[in-house]
Amino acid sequence: MAAAMASAAERAVLEEEFKWLLQEEVHGVLRQLQDILREASHRFALPVGSIEGPVKQENFMLGTSSADQVKGVLMLQGDALCQADINLKIPRNNQLLHFTFREDKQWKLQQLMDAVMLQLTRARNRLTTPATLTLPEIASSGLTKMFTPALPSDILVNFYINLNKLCLTVYQLHALQPNSTKNFRPTGGSILHNPGAMFECGSQRYEVSHVHKVECVVPWLNDALVFFTVSLQLCQQLKDKISVFSSYWNYRPY
Numbered sequence: 183m184a185a186a187m188a189s190a191a192e193r194a195v196l197e198e199e200f201k202w203l204l205q206e207e208v209h210g211v212l213r214q215l216q217d218i219l220r221e222a223s224h225r226f227a228l229p230v231g232s233i234e235g236p237v238k239q240e241n242f243m244l245g246t247s248s249a250d251q252v253k254g255v256l257m258l259q260g261d262a263l264c265q266a267d268i269n270l271k272i273p274r275n276n277q278l279l280h281f282t283f284r285e286d287k288q289w290k291l292q293q294l295m296d297a298v299m300l301q302l303t304r305a306r307n308r309l310t311t312p313a314t315l316t317l318p319e320i321a322s323s324g325l326t327k328m329f330t331p332a333l334p335s336d337i338l339v340n341f342y343i344n345l346n347k348l349c350l351t352v353y354q355l356h357a358l359q360p361n362s363t364k365n366f367r368p369t370g371g372s373i374l375h376n377p378g379a380m381f382e383c384g385s386q387r388y389e390v391s392h393v394h395k396v397e398c399v400v401p402w403l404n405d406a407l408v409f410f411t412v413s414l415q416l417c418q419q420l421k422d423k424i425s426v427f428s429s430y431w432n433y434r435p436y
Contacts, residue, residue: 183396200395218413221405226322239264242398252352263289263341263348265331267412270337270352273435275391279334295324309407312342317353317390336388342373346404347397354392365387388396 244254254268262321266289271281283289315323320340326333333339338353358364358380366387369379379390 214416218409218416221409233263241402242348242400244268244396251392252350254350254396256348256350256398258348258400265365266350267341268329268350268352270394271355279337281329281333283328284330287324289325290330295296301415303376309403309410310345311345311374312344312349314373315340316371317369317375317379319371320353321381343403344373344397345407346399346401348400348403349395352394352396353390354394355388356391357390358387362387363383367413 191358208359226411238259240258242254242256242258244256251271251273252268254266256263257265257267264283266281266283268281270281271277272279296420317338320326320338323340325339325341329339336355336357338355340351340353342351355374358366364380366380366382368381369375372379375390375393381388
């Protein structure tokens, strides 16, 4: 009888603690998450209305530790890469090529925000793990039509985000002749394709001859990573607390 009374008292205490957790801590954590995500979204979103004025333009120099085959400046305005000024030196003939975005084109960083609002983990992964693309996918992307003058047929470019860096990869291609004796092996998806990678676009086969990767650090991307990480930690802590009570309610002694 005493054991049954003690069990009932213990259950009553646990029920009160669980009630407090649901009414107080859950709402407190949700308010924290709301504030954190609002701060994270401010790193990407454009201002609403004219009160805040125009979004300031930020310029970032592309840098590399290798030879300066690719140099340039990227211009960010809010959530858009609004201009890219790129110089490319072709080693085989020492030719210098210069490209900029067309005036009617922008590359949107807003690709991240769909994931931000739907799922924190997916959003963070979009920053930490760039998408893997095949060379035909890169060749058929809108990036090939964003530059003036138009890119030569033997050059591909790809922009992507990796952690707190905005990266540009330039691929120089070699057209394979129909009577080529090379064993043609199409390359699958990858973040970065190495020299020797092969692919087919239309009726023409190509091989990557040179790869140039340059990047620039965007400080507020690092802020976004911190916000996502803190949000995930808060969610996990709350989930762990609730699971303690769930395991108790699900426990039935024999």
